[in-house]
Amino acid sequence: MPGLLAGLPDSVLSLVYLVAGVLFIHGLREMTHPRTATRGNVISSAGMALAVGVTVLWFDILSPLVLAAALLVGGAIGAWLAVTVETTEMPQLVGLFNGFGGGASVLVAGAELVDLFATADASALSVDVTAAAAIAGIIGAVTFWGSLVAAGKLHGVIGDPVRYTGEHAVKVVFLALAIAGGAFLVTQPGVFGPAALAGWIPSYWFLVLAASILGVLLVVPIGGADMPVVIALLNAYSGLAAATTGFVLDNSVLIIAGTLVGASGMILTVIMCRSMNRSLTNVLFGGFGDDGGSSGDDMADIYEGNITSTSPEEVEMLLETAERVVIVPGYGMAVGQAQHAVAELAELLEANGVEVEFGIHPVAGRMPGHMNVLLAEADVPYDWMKELEEINPTFSQTDVVIVTGANDVVNPSANEDSSSPIAGMPVLEVWEAGTVIVNKRSLSPGFSGIPNPLFTRDNTYMLFGDAKESMQTLVNEYKANH
């Protein structure tokens, strides 16, 4: 049947797409403040409903049942995942959604090629369309498989980074194969394989296969603390895949929306890289600590006899006299699910007239903003959470800093030792405070694999133990005295 709106002039469709694009942009603008952000998200989703709705009503839908079934299945899966996810599983869910966006782009571009080939013939496939389809296929497949591997790593299903000699050469080979498939697709679509299969556009699926393997190979060697960069970059890719699909289908709203997402992902990627003082190339291809780093013996040396440990009782006494306390959370807080205990401690302190703030490093955790989401879930008000640039100047007026589950982001070597692997990385200068309490299970190094001289400072006390347990004991101690 013809679409319900088919009688209207074509410009109406373009105008509705324009409105949808404006709603996306306005929605993102509202996300610049926590108070308006929820509304922004609703506005953006209204734009999506409008764009999809007009598309369904406008075009000839040959098989409405198939379409309705697909929308229902997808909607149900998406809603189920969103409702059942635990906050601690958020990084892998975001990673998984990225992948689905990329996967959809691969399939759309492929289906469009198959369709064009079937309805006309190979000559209907203009260079514009095939070139864009090749790019969408490569980016989309890398995004899909890269995201699956990233989500698997974050979920603990896929283990440690895998590195091998000649890995870069292997990646280049698969990239070259994907590009070769693309070149075939552009120059002689339908060829490349037995003639009987021409309608399947084998060159397209060949490039998708090569790019899929490339996607897996790109993410497999990357370690846990570099995940924020990978997740942000895959986010950018999923947007770029959508934008290139827009070029294939000649569709304005796909280009606008995809590009916005691409920009967003790229900005987050750059922020994450800067916060580690590393280049994107180094994160993606360098691996960390390849150039040796300190051995375990060195660490024992610098720690030997210089560590002062403390107990929750002693920390509680320190907090009694403190006027300003800053809490610095790290990935350890997420792993130990200590955010509720930490939030309770902050509330107790605040209720007793202590000024409390959280110092959050941009790369703390496994995705951009990870710590903030965990703390918000534990009902910590957003204006207690401060970024690195805001909190650093305040440490000298802070009585007690409590570091829980963080290590590399509070390492003074970044500022003081120009030969350190993390030299130049912006860090939280907690040692400027009166007293630093470091809550950690052991003296084991963080992701960078280097020792942390902070632990040996005169004003640092180590509170050894699991994050949740230690914080809960501290809360109980504090309650008992108030």
Add this chain to the structure above:
Amino acid sequence: MTFVENLSLFVLAAFVGYEVITKIPANLHTPLMSGANAISGVTLIGSVLVAGSGATTLATVLGFLAVVMATVNVVGGYLVSHFMLRRFSRGGRE
């Protein structure tokens, strides 16, 4: 539209995106990512076109899978963002 017109859209949207997104605070970076994710599910439009009007069975099957994936992305992304943002919208000490 011509390729050049599409390219113009792409370049201008990139600048708008840059301007808007650099103003979003680090606090909201996770909800921003999942919201942006949902927006990238706009490929759903393309999926709808190929699933609904596929001339061959192959195109219809591919389109069906594409619609499922893109809808998961759109619905899941917006909902996850919504739940997170509701947490953030409370609070404020003043």
